Amino acid sequence: MEQIRNVIKNMINISDDEMKNLLSFCFIKKFKKKEILSHPGVIPSEIFFINEGIIRVLVNDPAGDEHTIHFALENQFIADYSCFIQHQPSLYTLQALEAVICVVMPRSVIEWGYRELKQGDKLGRLIAEFYFIYQDNRINNQYIRSPKERYNSITQVFPNIHNRVPQHMIASYLGITPIHLSRLKKEND
Amino acid sequence: MEQIRNVIKNMINISDDEMKNLLSFCFIKKFKKKEILSHPGVIPSEIFFINEGIIRVLVNDPAGDEHTIHFALENQFIADYSCFIQHQPSLYTLQALEAVICVVMPRSVIEWGYRELKQGDKLGRLIAEFYFIYQDNRINNQYIRSPKERYNSITQVFPNIHNRVPQHMIASYLGITPIHLSRLKKEND
């Protein structure tokens, strides 16, 4: 629990007692490569914190095709946070792309944190703000940058992604076909 | 200040004294149609709450073209929130599309609220979560719905938008050209 402790400590002031209590409600869980952490249609009951490995978030469109909408890396929180907040059935699938070791924070822990931690709401605010900024940047890029430009700068958001994720998932994340990404790479030379 | 009072009351528990103090730091400001509320390049120093009117958020790409990335309606908070949080020069322009009456919340008020209000951080968390959900939905739609489908459902997000905003700005928001939107509408019949 060393990693999550450090991440939280960097965001809020929290006493050793508070931290001990908070983490006593959490537990470690491991997933094999390709395993599903969270299925669509189920109301999310937990948030994951990644100690090791990489997780992709994907959604299926009405035609049944998969779209990779996000990658989550080490030391990040991940969930279908939108549905988690709204107590709604999840739209997304969370899948381990490598063997994953993560900390599971059940919903009851989050709620306990908001109630009992002095800076619980602040922690929630900072995390929501963090992902808001990430999304804002994404949406902005969608308007002002071409797929090629977005491809060329993807490592700024996901360092080392090219060595950890198949190219066709990156294409999917960029909103283009793998064939088209192949073409764009060729142009780059 | 009746509207903002109601919106805040619906989000958190706040005493009459707290509310009085909070709003005493805020003030009403009016903008004419087409007037700019906030310019790019300036670190945002305030958040606006719209009593009346409609505001569009736009960004200029490197080629100098405008992209409408958001509309803000009555009873909503609006700012370049990402840059506001990060204390960075704004990327966006905020422009009144109608005569606007709004409440201005200076940064000092927000910071005061986080320090002094019992549920200040909770209010911040709920607002950040609200916009996170909005953005998540947008990003999701980008992957699984066509421009035409997004056009057909735009009133779910912006009620009455067609009577308040020129069509070419809606096209811009959807990420397509006005000519193309015109074509899509024709197909709809």
Place this chain on the structure above:
DNA sequence: TGAAAATCTAAACATTTGTTAACGCTTTAA
């Protein structure tokens, strides 16, 4: 280890979307 699955690239063709130019209509503002 070896067969099956996954991955990347390529070419040919199809579809979608953008660009330019033109026209009529409405709104704006001097």
Place this chain on the structure above:
DNA sequence: TTAAAGCGTTAACAAATGTTTAGATTTTCA
């Protein structure tokens, strides 16, 4: 009140991106 600006549509053409099919290579896992 009237000239100018803004708006929505259309057509013809251009560019970007998707689809299908195929083949070569690498990875997976039984």
